[in-house]
Amino acid sequence: MCSSFHNLNADKKISFLSKLIWLILNFLNNNLFPKYPHDYKFLKIKNFEPQINKKDWEIMSKSNTPSRMLGDIFWLKLSWKILKNEVGPINIFDTGCGDGKYAIMLKNFSNGYENYTGVDSFYNLNWNKISRDKSINLKKLNSNSIEKIIPKKTNLFITQSAIEHFENDLYFFEQISNFIIKTKKNIVQIHLFPSPPSLWLYLTHGVRQYNMRNIKKIIDIFEGTNSYARLFPIGGRFSNKLHFDKITKEELFLGKKNNNSYRFVSQKKYFNESKNAILKDIKYSNINSACFYALIIHSNYRNIIFN
Numbered sequence: 001m002c003s004s005f006h007n008l009n010a011d012k013k014i015s016f017l018s019k020l021i022w023l024i025l026n027f028l029n030n031n032l033f034p035k036y037p038h039d040y041k042f043l044k045i046k047n048f049e050p051q052i053n054k055k056d057w058e059i060m061s062k063s064n065t066p067s068r069m070l071g072d073i074f075w076l077k078l079s080w081k082i083l084k085n086e087v088g089p090i091n092i093f094d095t096g097c098g099d100g101k102y103a104i105m106l107k108n109f110s111n112g113y114e115n116y117t118g119v120d121s122f123y124n125l126n127w128n129k130i131s132r133d134k135s136i137n138l139k140k141l142n143s144n145s146i147e148k149i150i151p152k153k154t155n156l157f158i159t160q161s162a163i164e165h166f167e168n169d170l171y172f173f174e175q176i177s178n179f180i181i182k183t184k185k186n187i188v189q190i191h192l193f194p195s196p197p198s199l200w201l202y203l204t205h206g207v208r209q210y211n212m213r214n215i216k217k218i219i220d221i222f223e224g225t226n227s228y229a230r231l232f233p234i235g236g237r238f239s240n241k242l243h244f245d246k247i248t249k250e251e252l253f254l255g256k257k258n259n260n261s262y263r264f265v266s267q268k269k270y271f272n273e274s275k276n277a278i279l280k281d282i283k284y285s286n287i288n289s290a291c292f293y294a295l296i297i298h299s300n301y302r303n304i305i306f307n
Helices: 016-031 054-058 066-077 080-087 101-109 126-130 169-183 196-202 212-220 237-253 267-283
Strands: 043-045 091-095 115-120 136-140 156-160 187-194 227-234 292-299
Touching (some): 066 187, 066 227, 066 237, 066 267, 101 126, 169 212, 212 292
Parallel strands (some): 043 227, 091 156, 156 187
Antiparallel strands (some): 227 292
């Protein structure tokens, strides 16, 4: 079950011809019939307009892509206190958790959670250190197999730059829907994923990007679960241009990696350029030029906490 009309995965070792086919398929998927001709029902599109202070910038990794910095700002500025008042002590289930760093980051941002369960298709050595915290559980598991191991207390499902890698992304959401229907719990989901413009920033990366057609296929899965949804465009043309000029061109076209690339060699300058681009994009938010989206789905709610 796939939201795009293909599930060719560029994360795997594929031929040059297959990469070209991947680019063509994603271009077509992003630009042909990107919208349905009718209303999106319980989805509303909201501007992402955080107030960022000096202390907020200090927690950012100085060499991250602008979209990753923006994602971290989104998690930082989330109304964690209001979320806790609505769903109770937070129990997180994170699919595609990578090295597990968000287990620590979100614990700090949220001022503490009750439990964090992270799963990923690939084992990471960093898990050994992170798992010393008894509230953190990390497991090697594919996104197709999460339903049976979701802890009963889970009330916050998250993904960060992950669902674009899931070949069967709609089946992943079906499993969450089944859990919500079965438990009848007050549950929030937060998913951050790439938008169509990011195709030209990352090129062959994952399976797909997400336009409004893909997003509607996701939220339709939760139509019968007493839910509402909010979509936040993150970033825009200024962040996209910086990413393409300083990362895509250097690392993908010129072969410069890590310590040889601009964002590492001239890290301070790059970080200042990123901050300027991010602040401009926040001011001139536009759904069509966003580099990422944040999708929130709130099911079996008592109060609408994401207005």
